[in-house]
Amino acid sequence: MAPTPGISSSTLPPFFAYQDGQLMVEGVSLSTLAQQHGTPLFVYSRAAMLSALAAYQRGLAGRDHQICYAMKANSTLAILQTLVQAGCGLDIVSGGELERALAAGIDPAKVIFSGVGKTRREMRRALEVGIGCFNVESRAELDVLDEVAQGMGLRAPVSVRVNPNVDAKTHPYISTGLKDNKFGIAHEDVVATYRHAAACGGLRVVGIDCHIGSQITEADPYLDAMDRILDLVETIEAAGVPIAHIDFGGGLGIDYRGDTPPAADTLWQRLLQKLDARGFGDRKILIEPGRSLVGNAGVCLTEVIYLKPGEHKNFLIVDAAMNDLPRPAMYQAFHQIVPLSQRPGETTTWDVVGPVCESGDWLGRDRALNVQAGDWLAVLSAGAYCMSMASNYNTRGRAAELLVDGDAATLIRARETAEDQFRLETLLPTL
Structure with a gap:
């Protein structure tokens, strides 16, 4: 047993x-939302998203730029709508995401299409x-896109994604800028x-792109990648192919566990200084932030079902699972877990x-909590790569989602039922 740790507002997002x-x-009590809507439940702060976006907008103020939210982080329509209305473009990686982007009211000209396997x-x-x-x-993708565009009598606007072989110093599963990663075209090619692209009749070269990874917490990888990209732009343009925009990708991390990523405006002040020093200050800049816009804007609320103390481990069984919050199972990721109602007294680890039937179904290990069955907990920093990666494993319905704006909470996704899940399935005819 240990005394209650000091969970204060200063340690929260x-x-x-x-x-x-x-x-x-x-201005809304999370306990009230849990009581009204049940759990598991995702709750997002509109103000938190817009505040995170404002840091990028400050950092790029006065520059020709376009911020394209990487919607794979969280593609719920109301969240897309919120960011689009605040001036964001969108970075998509599938046809389904394109349809979501259009449904959210995006101007298609502000959509960029990334991903290694476009059909x-x-x-x-x-x-x-x-x-x-x-x-x-x-x-190979260039050639297929050229063929498709020529068949439609169009010219496709293209940017080549460069793999600069820069170590983003992040988890191997979310590193994308090394030679061993599947993304982009090797620096030397x-x-x-x-x-080749400039010679294709169905293509129109408009830019160059680079993305080195996700949950990056240092500025140096960005600075290294920028130098390599600018070197390439000089060489490409010397070969007679003009580059109108430079896309530096996204990947800026958030604070999950005392992480100290640079603030977005501070990071871009440093990057723009380098851009100016290299003589590219007049180029249009595209960036693709995802996690850093929505990650700390969301929490997942969950109810304690059972306390199961043991000789070597004590298990706190909750109603949220790896299908709701896949990051711990996938990346061994850390999310802070806190009670909705603080209770004085000693804690247990x-x-x-x-409840999913997998040993990998854990949300947090070795957490000091003073809780009882029926209490509610909040899994913090759950706005990115949680709901967008959620599944129906064990025929568990996906959680409901709420968006809070001031003292109002709006249901932006209803809780999924079993009937919703098997609506598209068909039973065999009865013999």
Whole structure:
């Protein structure tokens, strides 16, 4: 047993705070939301998202730029709508994401299409609606896109994604800029690829792209990648292929466990200084932030079902699981877990686990909590790569989602039922 740790508002993400022992988001009690809507339940702060976006907007103020939210982080329509209305473009990686982007009201010219495996069908649809750019990741993809565009009598706007072989110093599963990663075209092959693209009748070269990973907490990898990309731009343009925009990707991390990523505006001040010093200050800049816009804007609320003390481990069984919060199972990721109602007294060390029939179904290990069955907990920093990666494993319905704006909470996704899950399935005829 240990004394209750000091969970204070200073250790919580912005716009989340304890008031009179109750965890609040903006002006709303999370306990009230859990009681009204049930759990598991995702709750997002609109103010937190817009505040995170504002840091990028400050950092790029006065520059020709476009911020394209990487919607794979969280593609719920109301969240896309919130960011689009605040001026964001969108970075997509599938045809389904394109349809979500359109449903959220995006101007297609502010959509960029990334990803290593675009199909002909996806390419045709993106060309039909007039997206702003394809970030192309292989010579084979260039050739297929050229064929599709020429067949439609169009020229596809393209940017080649460069793999600069820069170590982002993050988890191997979310590192994308090393030679061993599947993404982008190798640094040494880029100039020849641009010459080839410029010669294709169905392509129109508009930019260059680079993305080195996710949950990056240091500025140096960005600075290294920028130097390599600018070196390439000089060489590509010397070969007669002009580059209108430079896309530096996203990947800036958030604070999960005392992480100290640079603030977005501070990071971009440093990057713009380098850009100016290299003589590229007049170029249009594209960036693709995802996690850093929504990660700390969301929490997942869960109810304690059972306390299961043991000789070597104490298990706290909750109603949220790896299908709701896949990051711990996938990446051994850390999320802070806190009670919605603070209770004085001593704590016990628990492994917080879900009800799914997998040993990997855990949300947090060795957490000091003073809880009882029926209490509610908040899994923090759950706005990114949780709901967008959620599944129906064990025929578990996906959670409901709420968006809080001031003292109002709006249901933006209803809780999924069993009938919703098997609606598209068909039973065999009865013999």
